[in-house]
Amino acid sequence: MSNEQEWIRQAQAGDSQALAKLLQTHYSTVVHYLIKVTLQPHVAEDIAQDTMLKAIEKIKLYNGQSKFSSWLLTIATRLYIDNFRRKKREKLWLKQETAMRKINWHLSQQGEDWPEVLDTLNKLSYDFRIPIILKHYYGYAYDEIAEMMDIPAGTAKSRVFNGLKMLRKELRPDEG
Numbered sequence: 001m002s003n004e005q006e007w008i009r010q011a012q013a014g015d016s017q018a019l020a021k022l023l024q025t026h027y028s029t030v031v032h033y034l035i036k037v038t039l040q041p042h043v044a045e046d047i048a049q050d051t052m053l054k055a056i057e058k059i060k061l062y063n064g065q066s067k068f069s070s071w072l073l074t075i076a077t078r079l080y081i082d083n084f085r086r087k088k089r090e091k092l093w094l095k096q097e098t099a100m101r102k103i104n105w106h107l108s109q110q111g112e113d114w115p116e117v118l119d120t121l122n123k124l125s126y127d128f129r130i131p132i133i134l135k136h137y138y139g140y141a142y143d144e145i146a147e148m149m150d151i152p153a154g155t156a157k158s159r160v161f162n163g164l165k166m167l168r169k170e171l172r173p174d175e176g
Contacts, residue, residue: 004068011059019059023052026069030076037080047083051076096122120170128163135160 004025010018030051034044054075055062062071121129130149134140142160146153 005064008059008062008064008068012062019056022068023055026072027052029069030072033073034076034080037077043083047076047079050079054079120167123170124163124166128159128166131156131159132163132167 004022007018007022007025011022027048031044031048034047034051035041038044038047051072055072058075062068066074121132124132131145134145134148135142140148142153142157145160146156149156151159
């Protein structure tokens with residue numbers, strides 16, 4: 001039995017020193033991999049540390065079907081993808097918030113009001129927001145909305161219905 005296999009067995013039995021040896025052995029591999037993936041050394045370091053924490057939490061789930069380093073790289077990859085998606089969502093949210101502030105400011109400069117319903121509508125995901133706007137602001141039929149969004153007409157209708165329900169709940173929380 002190799003040192004690594006012994007450390008894995010001991011780590012799974014609760015030996016923190018064996019776990020530390022195991023993770024120290026593979027840490028630089030994980031960091032170098034993540035540097036190539038992220039192209040940002042400080043991000044790579046952060047994700048590598050998160051990878052080690054996740055490995056500590058999940059060490060008992062390691063089943064030996066793949067090399068231990070492959071298991072760690074899988075954890076690192078998933079953490080990177082999750083991180084990337086979260087950043088993408090945050091960026092999109094910031095972009096939408098900035099656009100909303102610009103529209104609001106522009107309308108206020110023209111002496112127009114920005115209805116509260118539009119602020120609330122902005123909180124809905126685009127899956128619900130777009131069909132509601134197309135239906136209630138532009139008067140499109142469900143079939144037309146479905147074609148525009150490349151979804152079935154029944155889906156368009158249910159998104160309008162459910163989206164309006166969510167809007168009502170937001171606008172009148174005391175009636176829920």
